[in-house]
Amino acid sequence: MKVxxxxxxxLIGSKLVAKxxxxxxxxxxxxxxTGVDTLTGEGLAEVLAGAQVVIDVSNSPSFEPAAVMEFFGTSTRNLLAAEAAAGVGHHVALSVVGTERMPENGYFAAKIAQEQLIEKSGIPFSIVHATQFFEFSRSIADAATDGDSVxxxxxxxQPIAGEEVAQAVGRVAVGQPLNGRVEVAGPEQSRMDEFFxxxxxxxxxPRTVVTDPEASYYGSxxxxxxxxxxxxAIIGEIRYRDWLGQNPAK
Structure with missing residues (x-):
């Protein structure tokens, strides 16, 4: 099967290709x-020739609300149009757990818009909602830092290892289209402040984690x-401390 x-x-795409x-x-x-640009459409027709499945795990280079909305809107429209022309039979997209519960967040709003385009495209689809990746823990802490406090x-x-996100997305991709959503998360749930x-x-x-009920997560x-x-939900098996032991620099 060509995927x-x-x-x-x-991060996730390279693991998917390997798996x-x-x-x-x-x-x-x-x-x-690799010569494929979903924002301009460059290379799409060529790479999709003969493809049965397309998995979209691309991400916006900017999280600024207008920029991220433009990225997901433009890239998804171009991609779906090229898939329709190529006869692709299954579109798989990676999204985020909780998008519908925090629509005022610019990034989540853009993912909602992306999902709506997919649903209306007429192409059989599956959408995988994942929780936050272990790999992004340090950047999440940095974004929440105020002086010496986080x-x-x-x-x-309930974060998850990127490896298990890729595994879940890959399994969904080679199966029958869900025409709906599935969630994937790590094996441990805790309070976010306690996790960090x-x-x-x-x-x-050395930074101090401060419990703040009004603390924002990327603006919301x-x-x-x-x-x-x-x-x-699909629940992974890798615990954060075990993952960190294998990825000490991350």
């Missing part, structure tokens, strides 16, 4: 560095269960 991975050179290849599929990494809301939090308090200690980071204040999945 084209949009964003195939990134799909290990299982005998023709996995093609599509990204600007201000984190005491809400539920323990994480900073494990990193040897999450609710108690905004960032965690509901019933029926």
């Amino acid at each position: 084209v991975v949009i964003g195939g050179t990134g 799909l290849g290990e299982h005998g599929h023709e996995a093609v990494a599509a990204a600007p560095s 201000r984190i809301a005491p809400v539920r939090y 308090r323990e994480a900073l200690a494990a990193w040897g980071d 204040v999450p609710g108690e269960r905004t960032l965690v999945p509901g019933e029926g």
Whole structure:
């Protein structure tokens, strides 16, 4: 099966290409560095020729609300049009757990818009909602830093290893289209402030985590269960401390 991975050179995309290849599929990494640009449409027709499945794990280079909305809107429209022309039978997209629960967040709003375009396209689809990746823990802490403090809301939090996100997306991609959504999350749920308090200690980071019910997450204040999945989610097996032991620099 030929599977084209949009964003195939990134964190999740590169893992997907490797995993799909290990299982005998023709996995093609599509990204600007490989001559495929979803914003301009360059290279799309060529890379999609003969593809049965397209997986979109691309991401906006900017999280500024207008920029991220423009990125996902333009790239998704171009991609879906090219897929329709090529006869692609399954569109898979990676999104975020909780998008519908925090629509005032610029990034989440852009992902909602992307999902709506996919639903209306007429192409059979599957959307995978993932919780926050372990790999982004340090950048999340940095974004929440105020001086020597890291201000984190005491809400539920259930992050996951990027490897297990790629595994879940890959399995969905080679199956029948869901024409709906599935959630994936890590094996441990805790309070977000407690997670980061323990994480900073494990990193040897001197910053202090401050529990702040009004602390924002990339511009919006999450609710108690905004960032965690509901019933029926795919649950990973890798725990953060075990992952950190294998990835000490991350």
